[in-house]
Amino acid sequence: SVGGSFTQRAENNTDYLSVTVAASVAAGAGGNAVGGAVNVIDMQNHVQSAVTGEVTAAEAVEVLALNHARLIIVPLAVAAGIGSTVAGGAAVSVTGTDTQAWTGSGAKLTSTDGSVSVRAVTDEGLMAFTTAAAATTGNIAGSASFAVVVSNSRTEAAVMGSTLKAKQDVIVLAQGDTWTLTTILAASAGSNTAAAGSVAVSIFNRYVGAKVTGNASLTAEQGSILVEAYGDDFFVNVVLAAGGSGSMAISGSVPVIVSSSTVEAIVGSRSGSEGTATLTAGDSISVIADLAGKSYMAAGALSASGSTAIGATIDTAVYSNAVTAAVDNAVLTANCQYASNLADRVPNRVTRRRGITVSATADNTIMTFAVSGGAGGSMAITGVVNTLVVENNVKALVGRNEELPQEDEETEGSQKGNVTVTTGGEIAVDAEDDSDLADAAGALAVGGSAGAGATVVTLVYNKSVRAILDAQTVSAEKAVSVTANSDDDVFLLAISFGASGSTGVAGNVNVLVFGSAVEAAIGSVSEAKSVTVHADSDAKLYNVATSAAVSGAVAATAVAVVTYFENQTLAHVLAGSKDAHTVIGSADQKISGDVIIRATSREMVTADAAGVSGSGTVAVNGAFDVIVTQFTTKAYTGDYVKIYASGDVTINGSDAFDVYAVVA
Numbered sequence: 313s314v315g316g317s318f319t320q321r322a323e324n325n326t327d328y329l330s331v332t333v334a335a336s337v338a339a340g341a342g343g344n345a346v347g348g349a350v351n352v353i354d355m356q357n358h359v360q361s362a363v364t365g366e367v368t369a370a371e372a373v374e375v376l377a378l379n380h381a382r383l384i385i386v387p388l389a390v391a392a393g394i395g396s397t398v399a400g401g402a403a404v405s406v407t408g409t410d411t412q413a414w415t416g417s418g419a420k421l422t423s424t425d426g427s428v429s430v431r432a433v434t435d436e437g438l439m440a441f442t443t444a445a446a447a448t449t450g451n452i453a454g455s456a457s458f459a460v461v462v463s464n465s466r467t468e469a470a471v472m473g474s475t476l477k478a479k480q481d482v483i484v485l486a487q488g489d490t491w492t493l494t495t496i497l498a499a500s501a502g503s504n505t506a507a508a509g510s511v512a513v514s515i516f517n518r519y520v521g522a523k524v525t526g527n528a529s530l531t532a533e534q535g536s537i538l539v540e541a542y543g544d545d546f547f548v549n550v551v552l553a554a555g556g557s558g559s560m561a562i563s564g565s566v567p568v569i570v571s572s573s574t575v576e577a578i579v580g581s582r583s584g585s586e587g588t589a590t591l592t593a594g595d596s597i598s599v600i601a602d603l604a605g606k607s608y609m610a611a612g613a614l615s616a617s618g619s620t621a622i623g624a625t626i627d628t629a630v631y632s633n634a635v636t637a638a639v640d641n642a643v644l645t646a647n648c649q650y651a652s653n654l655a656d657r658v659p660n661r662v663t664r665r666r667g668i669t670v671s672a673t674a675d676n677t678i679m680t681f682a683v684s685g686g687a688g689g690s691m692a693i694t695g696v697v698n699t700l701v702v703e704n705n706v707k708a709l710v711g712r713n714e715e716l717p718q719e720d721e722e723t724e725g726s727q728k729g730n731v732t733v734t735t736g737g738e739i740a741v742d743a744e745d746d747s748d749l750a751d752a753a754g755a756l757a758v759g760g761s762a763g764a765g766a767t768v769v770t771l772v773y774n775k776s777v778r779a780i781l782d783a784q785t786v787s788a789e790k791a792v793s794v795t796a797n798s799d800d801d802v803f804l805l806a807i808s809f810g811a812s813g814s815t816g817v818a819g820n821v822n823v824l825v826f827g828s829a830v831e832a833a834i835g836s837v838s839e840a841k842s843v844t845v846h847a848d849s850d851a852k853l854y855n856v857a858t859s860a861a862v863s864g865a866v867a868a869t870a871v872a873v874v875t876y877f878e879n880q881t882l883a884h885v886l887a888g889s890k891d892a893h894t895v896i897g898s899a900d901q902k903i904s905g906d907v908i909i910r911a912t913s914r915e916m917v918t919a920d921a922a923g924v925s926g927s928g929t930v931a932v933n934g935a936f937d938v939i940v941t942q943f944t945t946k947a948y949t950g951d952y953v954k955i956y957a958s959g960d961v962t963i964n965g966s967d968a969f970d971v972y973a974v975v976a
Contacts, residue, residue: 313369315370316369317372317374318372319373319374320361320363321361321376322361323377324358326382327382329384329386330384332386332387345395345397346391346397346398347446348389348401349388349400350387350403351385351386351403352405354405355381355383355405355406355407356408357409357410358408359378361377361412362375362414362415363416364416364418364419365420367422369422369424370426371425371426372423373427373478374428375414377413377431377432377469378411379409379411379433379434379435379467381407382437383439384438384439384441385405385438385440385442387402387403387443388444389444391446391453394449395448396450396453397448397454398454399444399455400458401457402442402457403460403461405462407438408463409436409466409467410466411434411467412432412467413430413432414468414469415430419475421477422477422478425479426478427478427480427482428476428481429483430470430484431485431487432486433467433485434465434488436491438491439492439493440493440495443498444456444498445497445499445500446500446502446508447501449503450502450503450504451502452502452505453501453506454508455498455507456509457553459511459514461512461513461516462515465488465517465519467487467519467521468519468521468523469523470522471484471525471530472525472526473527474528475530476531478533481535481536482531482535484522484540485522485541486521486542487520487543487544488518488575490518492514495551496567497552500554500557501557502556502558504558505557505560506555506556506562507555507561508553508562508564509565510551510553510564510565510566511566511567512566513568514568516547516569517571517572518543518545519573520541520575520576521541521575521577521578522540523539523576523578523579524591525586526586527586527589527590529589530589530590530591531591531592531593532592532594536596536597537591538598538600539579540598540602542600542601542602542603542604546605546607547608548608549567549611550609551566552611553565553612554614557616558619562621562622562623564613565626566625566626567628569609569628570630571630571632575634575635577600578636579642579644580640580642588641589642590643593646593647595646595651596666596667596735596737598670599637599638599670599671600671601672601673602675603675605633605677606676607677607679609627611627611682611683612683614686615686615687615692615694616688617687620690620692621693623693623694623695623757624695624696625682625695625696625697627699629678629699629700633676633702633704633705634706635674635704635706635745636707637671637707638708639710640709640729640731643731644732644734645734646666646667646668646735646737647736648667665737665740666737666738667736667740668733668735668740668788670709671743672708672744673742674744676702677747677748678702679752680700680750683754683755684696684754686763686765688758688759688760689760691761692810692812693759693764694756694765696753696768698753698767698770698806699769699771700749700772701771701773702773702774704747704774704775706776706777706778707776708743708779709778709779710729710733730784732784733785733786734785735787737788737790738790738791738792738793739786742793742795742797743777743832745777745798745800746800748800749800749803751803752804752805753767753805753806754808755807757810757818758810758812760812760813760814761812761814761815762812762814763817764810764818766808766819767808767820767821768821769805769823769857771802771824772825773827775828776830777796777828779795779832779847780832780833782835791840792834792837792840792842793844793846794844795845795847796883797849798828798850802824802826803854804822804824804855805854805856805857806822806858807820808820809859809860810860811862812864813863813864814864814865816863816867816868818869820872820921821872822873824855824877826851826853826879827878828849828880830848830879831881833885833886835894836895839897841903842904842906843907843957844910845883845884846908847912848911848913849912851877851879851916853918855873855917856873858921858922859871859923859924861924861925861927863926865929866930866931866932867930868925868932868933869923869925869932870935871921871923872936873919873920875938875940877915877917877942877943879913879943879944880943881912881967882911882944882945882947883948884948886950887951887952888951892952893954894954895954896953896954896955905957907957907959907961907962908961909949909963910963911946911965911966912965912966914967915968915969916969916970916972917941917970919937919938919971919973920937920972921976936975941969948963948965
């Protein structure tokens with residue numbers, strides 16, 4: 313027992329810098345030079361703050377786990393001579409960050425006049441700069457730059473069967489912020505042959521979780537209860553290769569990113585055998601999961617030669633994001649009798665909310681740019697292959713923390729999960745995803761006798777946004793709302809150009825696959841001022857490819873653009889059964905205002921293919937454009953549903969679709 317405040321803190325601060333330089337110069341007759349720099353780092357940081365006993369304090373009670381890590385790797389290799397020169401730089405880093413703050417079964421934390429908080433915070437950053445450069449006045453210059461980055465991070469704040477009681481607020485917070493900057497450069501210059509290659513492989517695994525499980529009991533007598541998980545990812549990758557020579561120049565760039573991020577805020581357990589969590593607040597209760605992700609990747613291969621120039625870029629990026637806010641096997645009571653400053657801490661929300669909020673939100677920006685350029689006195693050949701795959705799953709669930717149907721299937725009938733949500737304010741269950749994706753490629757080739765440039769760009773994007781309220785008891789003195797929102801802007805752009813005195817060839821292949829499922833669903837509601845179920849999707853797709861070829865004799869272009877666009881938007885009242893109807897309101901206590909079930913969707917797709925060829929003798933041009941769409945927008949009630957309302961009952965679905973296609 314403490315008369316003031318109690319703080320238990322576990323903290324790590326790590327800053328690591330590794331610089332390796334290798335320089336080799338051979339000035340003698342026929343001298344060869346070799347330079348190599350290699351950095352290998354394995355850095356593991358583990359922080360844990362745990363309470364398994366009893367703590368009582370008059371003021372704040374804090375259980376903190378803080379993890380701060382910075383890693384900078386700089387390998388630099390340079391080789392110069394008058395014979396053959398070779399330079400190689402490599403960076404390999406494997407990092408693991410584990411940050412945990414938790415209270416165990418039977419633990420009791422009490423603040424008689426302040427707040428109780430369990431917080432786990434991770435702040436980590438990585439910079440890798442790898443450079444290799446080779447130059448010769450003699451025969452061959454070769455350079456290679458290589459980087460492998462593997463980063464695993466886990467941040468978790470958990471209350472496991474514990475009792476937390478405060479006069480003011482109770483906070484369970486997990487926050488993970490991660491940023492990386494990777495720059496890979498290889499350059500070669502020689503009088504005869506120059507070759508340069510850059511390869512970067514990045515693998516990221518992130519988990520951020522805030523959990524209240526088992527038979528945990530959280531009480532904020534005059535404040536709010538917040539169970540929050542926030543993830544913030546920021547990635548920048550730049551991969552370049554350049555070669556220049558008098559005879560032959562070859563350059564290649566290969567970046568690969570595989571990223572997985574999971575953010576979840578969970579109250580209760582999937583299995584009732586683990587107990588029932590009880591949360592009681594004098595003001596409001598919020599269960600919030602939010603992911604903000606930004607990723608930028610630029611790759612290029614440039615070659616210039618007096619005879620033959622070849623450049624190629626192969627770019628692959630795979631992202632998987634999952635954001636979940638869920639309540640199951642729990643009793644939540646928010647009395648809204650006191651005003652807490654924490655009641656409105658909901659991402660992307662300006663209007664202050666009081667009551668019970670379960671919110672899952674994601675905001676993602678992903679941009680990839682790849683170019684390949686070549687200029688040769690005789691021949692130039694360039695190519696780009698870009699592949700971007702993204703999967704987003706955003707879920708706000710009350711009473712349905714389970715494996716949901718496939719993204720193109722609707723949630724089945726009401727199960728009336730073992731959840732009770734009661735408030736003197738409003739009940740809001742929100743799921744929202746806002747994504748901006750751009751995938752762009754360009755290939756340019758100019759040769760004396762032949763110039764050929766080609767791109768193949770593929771973007772596959774699948775997403776699911778679901779908000780479901782299906783509890784045993786749902787009672788609010790104000791509004792009950794379930795909303796699922798999706799907003800997407802997707803750009804796929806490819807440009808190719810080939811020019812020569814004899815033969816010029818340019819071609820593009822664009823493939824865009826987009827699949828989205830947005831669903832808002834509700835079960836029974838015993839009391840509310842109004843009930844709103846709204847699913848909304850807004851998707852804009854741009855798939856554009858253009859090529860141009862110019863030559864003195866033969867010029868040819870070919871462009872193919874394929875777009876598959878599937879969008880499903882559902883808003884509905886979950887079906888009941890013959891013996892257990894889904895009931896909104898009752899004959900004795902009707903919903904005092906309106907009941908609105910609404911599904912709205914807007915889609916716009918433009919798919920454009922254009923090719924231009926010009927020559928002194930033969931010019932050939934071909935363009936191919938395919939668009940396949942499948943849209944479903946529905947607002948409805950399932951079987952065995954009863955709605956009692958003093959106001960209006962509106963069930964409405966609407967869709968607006970625009971398609972534009974230009975083929976030339």
